[in-house]
Amino acid sequence: SQEFPDPFAVDFPHVGYDLDGRRIYKPLRSRDELDLFLEKMENPEYWRTVQDRQTGADVRLSEEQLELVQRLQRGQFGDVNFDPYEPSVDFFSHEVRIHPVTNRPADKRSFIPSLVEKEKVSKLVHAIKMGWIQPRKPKENVPTFYDLWAQEDPNSILGRHKMHVPAPKIPLPGHEESYNPPPEFLLSPEEKLAWEQQDPSERRLGFIPQKFRSLRAVPAYSRFIHERFERCLDLYLCPRQRKMRVNVDPEDLIPKLPRPRDLQPFPTTQALVRISGNIHLELMEFWDFGKQGRGSDDGSVRLWEVSSGRCLRSLTLGAVVRSVAWNPNPSICLLAVALEEQVLLVNPGLGDRLLVAATDQLLDSWEAPEEERVQPVRWIPASPEERAKGIRLLVQHDKPVTQVTWHAKGDYWASVVRNPGGRQVLIHQSSRRWSQDPFRKSPGMIQCVQFHPLRPYFLVASQRSVRIYNLLRQELTKKLQSNCQWISSMAVHPGGDNVICGSYDSKLAWFDLDLSTRPYRLLRHHRRALRSVAFHRRYPLFASGSDDGTVIVCHGMVYSDLLQNPLLVPLKVLKGHAPALDLGVLDVAFHPHQPWLFSSGADGTVRLYT
């Protein structure tokens, strides 16, 4: 029979051909995995059964064959009888024999010098002569050191390098790094926990202090290589910058100011407290004769005599009083009260009878003009009952009035109306019962207005700036930028060249009108919003009241010398008002003659500081 050579036999179903050319088929193998498994389990000879790849038949290995396989597996020779360690027989050995091993005569070339070699050598010699080949330099494994700084040159390259910033040295270790630190340097369990929870970059100590009983017990520090590596990284990767270390005594930073004691008089102690129940908003205004008017939330205006502390008059008006203002003219006794949408001109009937009469006369002397002018407000004469109360005139606005303020002469007055976007400021003349709107265009949200005490200026504080208008020439003269977010109040220095503005972002801006339109000084004394500011008429004092419940009195000396800037010195922090409803001091006012200060607060008290 003819059989396939092995590699081809695999794929065919037959093994080969018989003499007649018919196929000899492989034994039928239709065993599946299960059969194989069963055979593996049941046939004890399975392990020595091999499939013949040529015939496809299972062959059981005989004992000899098994041994052969095992020998080959062990890396031994297949033949049991082969000895790999036979003693070798030296054919060419050191022993000199009588007869030569080979009898071949020596070549001629073994007697004459080699020509090829000669050529090669001569080439090398030529190359050496020409300097093409040089002897190998001896290798320097060990670096040689010598006196490098024999000639020191302090002005060499890096010495000239002005921008060189030497790396800071690693800080030296403290007690806590010791292997046996004092007990107080060890962390308590809570501190340890806190340390572990901290971010590694935030830790003040890079390790946990530990205590060991003896030096022998100290283990290797696991982060040693890390720390050296980090130092290396710092040295070549960390951007360096020359930082001026401020090495100053903090006491030197405090400005040297004149001592407050030398700047007396100023209010220092609380002399009088008036508790007025549940009144929230209180406003104060002084009249020259030491009388004080006050409006309050409960709809009344009360007039006090400061010297005795007596309530002289009380007017019940029945609505919330927003603002009160005494007429500054000493020959008139008149009070303007802002009440909702009305402004009342009140003659309280205090002081000299002549004065009261003169005031009434002045108001009544008005005669209606021939042709009615269109006015933004209505002037209404008071009814008899109102007149009995002292009210002389009612000026009806169309929106709630927030502020009234008098001109220094006492004839003109201005009112601020809460009317965003529309008409907000009105200037009135009481003798002619005549009102006008000075602005064609609304200059933003107006917070408060003031007449200049000496010159014909009109100051209007909008949300972030103060505009100064010249009333005669009817133009804008200056616009002061306050650098505040929201101005709350404003006061003009009696000298007329300085203005202070309080703001809701707890700043007080002092403007020197001669100097600049920016604040000369921005004082951040209060911690919370400022509600009101005031200048003293005579003394160089100004005060600010804030929501943090304090009133700060400052010395604000203005020099007539133009070259000298105003001197501002805080003098006293007056405490006493307890904040209520997030409000503290609502209004502050100075006595016109004495260095006394009145403040009213949200806690319903009025306090006098002397």
Add this chain to the structure above:
Amino acid sequence: MGGLEKKKYERGAATNYITRNRARKKLQLSLPDFRRLCILKGIYPHEPKHKKKVNKGSTAPRTFYLLKDIKFLLHEPIVNKFREYKVFVRKLRKAYGKSEWGTVERLKDNKPTYKLDHIVKERYPTFIDALRDLDDALSMCFLFSTFPRTGKCHVQTIQLCRRLAVEFQNYVIASRSLRKVFLSIKGIYYQAEVLGQPITWITPYAFAHDHPTDVDYRVMATFTEFYTTLLGFVNFRLYQSLNLVYPPKIDSQAEDELKPAEGKEYAMDSESYLEKLSGLSASLARAVAPTHEDEVEMDEFPVEGETAELMDAKKKEQEALEKHKKLFEGLRFFLNREVPREPLAFVIRCFGGQVSWDKSLCIGATYEATDPSITHHIIDRPHLDKQVVGRYYLQPQWVFDSVNAKLCLPVADYFPGVLLPPHLSPFVTEKEGDYVPPEKLKLLALQRGENPGAGYEESEEEEEEEEEEEEEGDNDKEEEEDESEKEEEMKLQKMEEQKTQSTQSNKVTAGKVRVEDKQRLEQEQQSEEKRLAIMMMKKREKYLYKKIMFGKKRKIREANKLAEKRKAHDAALKEQKKKKKKARQA
């Protein structure tokens, strides 16, 4: 209007700086090469004052180098060597690929190398500059010398580091310039004063390193490459300054002593030389025979007033220093085998002591444990069975504490098995307001010469403590008495005042006299003035002031916290002691 339009970022700060990538392109180097060059040349990024201006309006985080620095690198000969090396690597790879072993051999023989001598000279124009910057170099060399000779870096580097470290240690011994030692949990800090410059380095404890995986050893190796060069030159110069032979040779006399008996040599002379040196027990050979008149005495000039005081102080300091240098002179130490040999031998030898150890521990042992002349036996185990009379058995901390205290401390606290007193850092000098541990106070008292019960024994200790307590109690009482006396006086004064007033106006009922403490009032007023003045500060100054004050307050807070902790700890300790005593009595 004539002239060209000025373009932005073509003048000013923007032209002084260059980003890293642009610098790299300018130098035509790969990033690793650029990095290596920066390390070797000591070039580091700068933080510009106005980053946005320099960054041409962008706020992207970039590192900036000074343009001058980079231009300076352009002329560096090493840059060419880097390029040569790159070519060498390429050729070698090719030869390997073609299996041309001859070429490989030849190439390997001609491997381009570079020297860093000129860079050292350039970076440190004067020797003092080099000394000032030696801290990192020493720490790195000492670390590398402890690395295993396999893996992480070249064996030659490690050997060189070891050699240089040993040389430096030998110099410190020879010049006796060690000043402070500190055993921390990280390693041992040493501080030496070389030519007036304090040099501090740290060595790890002698354990196998657990090599971290997130550390780039190539960067460290580059640093070490530079540091070894630097340290070699510094060592040479230092040896020269002491007239010592460099490379160091052991004194011939000492060498004879060290020579082992015939036939017992364990290695060739050339091989064991470094080990002998690292034994640190032998003195070094000098190029010029030492003369004892070597030390220059300071000439005295007639001086007046303050300068005289200054000179006096200086003289005193000098004397103290001389004394400190000879701290262990005449003492003979023996190190037990569990004690870390190298640091102790180094420290003891630095202060003139003689030291030996077990012969099997290390080469260089000069005398045996049984030598009767040994005065101090350093031991770090709780107890020793066979104790020899005539020597102190002490824990190693005694040596370090004594060095830091500049005097031989009383030995009683350091006997084997005794709870050691805390080991304090010598690098801390407490300023006013800082927390000072009580041990430090005690030490300062000792240094001043006050000797609060030195050398008492343990049994007496407790009694003394009790006595102290009693004394303290007495003091308290006295103080209380003082106070009460004062109060009485005050009362009397008040009474008198009242009497005088009552005589003046009979009708007024005796009211309470408000005691106006004038001092307090004054203080209050002053503090208020200060508060008011602070209100008037400018914003920036106020910020600075607040920052400073915050730091100060935090310092005080921390000091208070430490003091409180200590107090609690001491109280707890006392309580325990009392309990023990009671238990003993019962």
